[in-house]
Amino acid sequence: MSSAGLSRLAPAKINLFLHVTGRRPAQGPQAGYHELESLVVFAQDAEACDRIAVAPAETLSLTIEGAQAAALTETSDDNLVLCAARQLQAMNGRNAAITLTKTLPVASGIGGGSADAAATLHALRALWQIEVDDDTLGRMAAQLGADVPVCLFGRAAMMTGIGEQIVAQPALPPIWLVLVNPGVALSTRDVFTALAGQFSPAMPLERRPNSAADLAILLRARRNDLEAPARFLAPEIDPVLAALKAQNGCLLARLSGSGATCFGLFAAKRDAEFAARNLSRACPKWWTVATAAG
Template sequence: MEPEAKSRTWLAPAKINLALHVTGRRADGYHLLDSLAVFTRFGDRLQIEPAERDAFSVSGPFAAGVPLDDSNLVVKARDALRREAGAARTPPVAIRLEKNLPIASGVGGGSSDAAAALNGLSHLWNLDIDEAGLARIGLSLGADLPMCLKARPLIARGIGDDLSPLAGFPALALVLVNPGVAVSTPDVFKALARRDSEPLPPLPGRLDFHTIWNWLETTRNDLEPAARSIQPAIGETLKALKKAGAAFARMSGSGATCFGLFETGNVAKRAAIDIRGRHPGWFVAATRSMEAD
């Protein structure tokens, strides 16, 4: 590690599945997916700095319930990277997680936190592990870690590790809403009616708000009906987004967070204020997705 290394804060963005088709299931139980995912400018934050001894702490509106022991994916990521690089090159660090995203909410919060830890620690420790190496370590922690490491618009296939970045994909104005409920991902997959959907249709040649909206209308989130049967509040969340003027609304991942697509950032901000006023106990955030590099 470079002697001048200092504290730095890393964004752990929300992962939003704009579309998600379940196309099969492997013999080991992993489901095969075809999903268009984007990552938002709003998310959790990790502050990482050199320390006398390892430390991990959590603050923020959703800190309650976040484990502080080695069951936390951030701690697992730190330890996995240390095993890979060796203790001599990976001195103690203090990691502070600011938890701004709801837990178990379908936006990849834990995986994104771990991805930010891998990226941040690799930089702080000045390791010569390339993107493929980090993705391999990430995949050992969770199927969606590799896509969270990229954190740019992409199509994810297989178990989530076959990634195709989407050049030219624009930033989108979004409102994220969670009605204050957690949904178990394994329970959602168990409740699936079918696991053999067709892949996503080809994306349009020209990518803008209108063409993406029209394309989304031809796709689904195959997990949404199952999640709604477990947690009916998801349906109320989608209704609230549509009432606030969303051009398109859908559940992300396995829920219960839903997103609304808006034509401009200002319209999204006004919609977020409206929903917050009607549902003061809900998580509501207006944000933008990150565009392709």
């Protein structure tokens, strides 16, 4: 794009584990919201990222393109990209032409819309040269959605509260993930509504894993509390998990977030890429990508 504009990647967010630890009271701030504990990492390869491009313009506008563009509406008042842009626009009244290249599946448990909103905040702050610090930008992100603050942070973190409490994690060992979505959109609200049983105790990592295999051991002692209700609502998840577990070198297969995207954890790039090719050939209608993560 021209020198007057700039772009930012919006990487997929992957919940390596996710515990639902409680719920806010029926009255008061964030009434009824569930409280979470989740270890989050982000894709590092462009194939597992959306992209936000911004340039000066006479009016504020959004254009959506890319393989997953048809699932979104450019003029929707609740589009998170436009909501994020309007938050910053209120500070200086400037405009921009925004282009979202949509690669990540919509409503898929990997934070696509939240990552897009976070990338929009980063990009427009730079384009408009707004002097707003990271803490203020984080508070703006929290008003947009529970996953937006951690996507704004953009690196391995423990996410607690209703998503607004972010603690950086020590560097994790090198890992590769194969992300697979069966082409099913899942409403986060519906998955939480279907959640049954007791809340989980908090189980932060007690130590830093020294390898991908060691990380898998720690993750097996934890879980994704949303996996059972998501599988109930979308049985298409089951064959995805089974296919990932059957791949050579897969250390762990699990649902990310509220789904329906699942991930397989691998120690070696070649194993992850081979698994992704296998799955793409066997199930070409699935969205499948291999990526480093951290």
